[in-house]
Amino acid sequence: MTDAVQIVLAKRPAGDVTADCFREEKVSLPALADGELLIRTRYLSLDPYMRPRMTELRSYVPPFELDKPLTGGAVGEVVESRNPRYAKGDVVTGLLNWASHTRHDGKGLRKLDPAAAPLSAHLGVLGMPSFTAWYGMTKICQPKAGETVFVSAATGAVGQVAGQLARLAGARVVGCAGGEDKCAWAVREAGYDACFNHKTETDVGAVLDKLCPQGIDADFENVGGKIFHAVFERLNNFGRVAFCGAISEYQDQVPMAGPPKMFTIVQRRLNLQGFIISDHVGLMGDFVREVGGYLKDGKLKTRETVVDGLSKAPEAFMGLLRGDNFGKLVVKVG
Amino acid sequence: MTDAVQIVLAKRPAGDVTADCFREEKVSLPALADGELLIRTRYLSLDPYMRPRMTELRSYVPPFELDKPLTGGAVGEVVESRNPRYAKGDVVTGLLNWASHTRHDGKGLRKLDPAAAPLSAHLGVLGMPSFTAWYGMTKICQPKAGETVFVSAATGAVGQVAGQLARLAGARVVGCAGGEDKCAWAVREAGYDACFNHKTETDVGAVLDKLCPQGIDADFENVGGKIFHAVFERLNNFGRVAFCGAISEYQDQVPMAGPPKMFTIVQRRLNLQGFIISDHVGLMGDFVREVGGYLKDGKLKTRETVVDGLSKAPEAFMGLLRGDNFGKLVVKVG
Numbered sequence: 001m002t003d004a005v006q007i008v009l010a011k012r013p014a015g016d017v018t019a020d021c022f023r024e025e026k027v028s029l030p031a032l033a034d035g036e037l038l039i040r041t042r043y044l045s046l047d048p049y050m051r052p053r054m055t056e057l058r059s060y061v062p063p064f065e066l067d068k069p070l071t072g073g074a075v076g077e078v079v080e081s082r083n084p085r086y087a088k089g090d091v092v093t094g095l096l097n098w099a100s101h102t103r104h105d106g107k108g109l110r111k112l113d114p115a116a117a118p119l120s121a122h123l124g125v126l127g128m129p130s131f132t133a134w135y136g137m138t139k140i141c142q143p144k145a146g147e148t149v150f151v152s153a154a155t156g157a158v159g160q161v162a163g164q165l166a167r168l169a170g171a172r173v174v175g176c177a178g179g180e181d182k183c184a185w186a187v188r189e190a191g192y193d194a195c196f197n198h199k200t201e202t203d204v205g206a207v208l209d210k211l212c213p214q215g216i217d218a219d220f221e222n223v224g225g226k227i228f229h230a231v232f233e234r235l236n237n238f239g240r241v242a243f244c245g246a247i248s249e250y251q252d253q254v255p256m257a258g259p260p261k262m263f264t265i266v267q268r269r270l271n272l273q274g275f276i277i278s279d280h281v282g283l284m285g286d287f288v289r290e291v292g293g294y295l296k297d298g299k300l301k302t303r304e305t306v307v308d309g310l311s312k313a314p315e316a317f318m319g320l321l322r323g324d325n326f327g328k329l330v331v332k333v334g
Numbered sequence: 335m336t337d338a339v340q341i342v343l344a345k346r347p348a349g350d351v352t353a354d355c356f357r358e359e360k361v362s363l364p365a366l367a368d369g370e371l372l373i374r375t376r377y378l379s380l381d382p383y384m385r386p387r388m389t390e391l392r393s394y395v396p397p398f399e400l401d402k403p404l405t406g407g408a409v410g411e412v413v414e415s416r417n418p419r420y421a422k423g424d425v426v427t428g429l430l431n432w433a434s435h436t437r438h439d440g441k442g443l444r445k446l447d448p449a450a451a452p453l454s455a456h457l458g459v460l461g462m463p464s465f466t467a468w469y470g471m472t473k474i475c476q477p478k479a480g481e482t483v484f485v486s487a488a489t490g491a492v493g494q495v496a497g498q499l500a501r502l503a504g505a506r507v508v509g510c511a512g513g514e515d516k517c518a519w520a521v522r523e524a525g526y527d528a529c530f531n532h533k534t535e536t537d538v539g540a541v542l543d544k545l546c547p548q549g550i551d552a553d554f555e556n557v558g559g560k561i562f563h564a565v566f567e568r569l570n571n572f573g574r575v576a577f578c579g580a581i582s583e584y585q586d587q588v589p590m591a592g593p594p595k596m597f598t599i600v601q602r603r604l605n606l607q608g609f610i611i612s613d614h615v616g617l618m619g620d621f622v623r624e625v626g627g628y629l630k631d632g633k634l635k636t637r638e639t640v641v642d643g644l645s646k647a648p649e650a651f652m653g654l655l656r657g658d659n660f661g662k663l664v665v666k667v668g
Contacts, residue, residue: 052601224596246597258592262558263580265608267386272606274599 002029006069006099015253022314039076041333045123051250069097124328125302129157132277136242137165141218145170152223155182157328162220178323189301204230224249229259243274303327336363340403340433349587356648373410375667379457385584403431458662459636463491466611470576471499475552479504486557489516491662496554512657523635538564558583563593577608637661
């Protein structure tokens with residue numbers, strides 16, 4: 001028996017996620033069965049894709065279950081093991097509960113070298129968000145030198161890497177982010193050619209016309225909504241859209257209409273490709289080689305927000321959906 | 335000097351094309367310069383893509399010019415030549431004026447063997463519409479045996495070939511067309527598994543649910559609008575859309591919004607690819623081999639509507655935009 005604290009889905013949100021969608025509980029975890037291990041959470045990743053999982057809908061991952069702990073990418077430490085592949089003290093990454101401790105069957109975990117990098121990096125620049133950025137940018141956007149690439153949520157966990165990969169490919173990179181400080185970081189640190197604050201910009205079309213005078217050749221789409229509509233209208237012939245997320249639409253109770261004039265897709269021979277990184281795990285090695293190389297050479301800047309304490313996870317997640325975080329958002333647990 | 339009759343763009347349409355957008359004129363064509371030839375039109379192709387050309391907009395082909403003859407794919411006969419590559423009596427295909435005669439510089443023409451097939455076939459099943467169908471179906475939709483493929487404008491010049499290519503690939507093929515007679519032909523002759531009449535069907539979603547119980551794996555999109563929206567909502571994971579046209583939206587004065595919930599593109603990893611066949615002329619040989627083979631083996635049924643007389647072209651074109659034609663629409667000239 002281990003005493004644990006966990007956060008469960010208390011109710012499904014209708015529109016904005018609210019505090020009463022979550023409930024913190026103390027539970028006693030039963031003893032491990034053969035093959036199981038007990039993992040103490042060290043860092044929990046909060047990501048926009050979790051919002052669709054809170055709703056019951058046909059999606060690529062099953063929805064979270066009511067009255068069960070939410071789950072997410074995490075880094076943890078094995079504190080007890082009845083699984084021959086893991087020993088007490090191993091540091092692992094994988095899907096863990098929003099909890100102090102998770103009983104786990106060992107499937108889908110990966111051991112980490114805790115000396116290689118700060119633990120939270122495995123949830124960001126060495127983990128899923130960065131892999132997502134790499135796949136979408138190099139396999140779908142395929143930026144060429146001199147092209148203009150747009151990245152929405154330019155400083156988010158995914159966007160900050162996507163934009164830098166486009167820059168490293170020689171493209172002109174323009175982004176948007178929710179705040180002057182984020183935009184300044186995008187230009188100064190991440191090397192964006194320009195970044196506008198979508199929270200204060202009232203005419204997205206006009207600012208795009210100014211910042212992307214040659215139109216947009218590729219769009220790494222994280223945000224959707226009116227920003228995507230304005231980008232769509234400005235895509236050049238043979239433009240590519242790596243459709244990764246649509247955070248601005250996740251809390252809509254009435255689904256937002258798509259951009260007007262879908263015939264634009266024909267006229268400009270556009271390619272819109274949706275993707276989910278878990279379909280492409282076979283490319284993880286290529287990602288690690290390429291992005292790991294950039295990191296070693298100091299060519300990638302990263303930024304994260306660390307929230308302290310599991311109890312803060314719900315509030316931090318609601319903030320993520322409002323764009324309050326700066327860079328990759330992780331919760332330090334315990 | 336040759337007396338010719340031609341139809342010019344008298345004004346740009348605002349919304350529906352009307353008869354006063356066209357003007358028939360008698361003109362005297364000046365004598366040929368070196369390198370030129372005079373071509374008498376035999377068949378003129380009428381195609382939906384001509385509608386966007388009547389409007390001044392950023393498109394893939396320049397708009398038609400006011401007070402100049404409209405142009406289109408055609409088959410004609412050389413009646414006079416000062417071009418060493420063509421002789422009097424040659425039968426050629428290429429872009430010709432909406433006119434009894436066209437002075438031509440010889441560029442972009444192709445000689446035809448008039449004994450090989452009925453002349454009008456070079457504007458349909460042996461020509462651009464069929465090449466379009468082949469490219470979109472085999473390169474983008476890529477149907478696999480057992481998948482469900484949807485084709486809007488199922489009996490149109492492009493759709494009738496697209497649907498049959500999907501069937502030949504072993505897919506279940508469902509379409510829609512504007513009339514009971516067209517739907518009956520699609521099923522009886524072209525081998526569609528099902529076809530519904532979009533002119534009388536009030537609940538497109540419900541009929542799609544009935545006819546495509548396993549969802550839709552690939553969509554050959556010719557129509558756009560509410561039919562596309564209903565198809566989009568029913569695309570399966572990894573669904574493909576070959577975006578070829580959006581005839582239902584061409585006459586909209588206020589552009590129609592896109593389908594709601596663009597995040598579906600991510601959730602289901604959809605691929606939407608717009609294309610224009612003139613980008614792919616290098617594949618013409620592959621098309622001719624494959625589709626020519628099917629034709630020789632009697633595996634493709636075709637249907638066309640022939641309108642007699644150049645003066646009827648405007649009326650026939652307005653009918654095309656309403657869906658009055660059945661199959662490939664050509665005008666027999668002279």
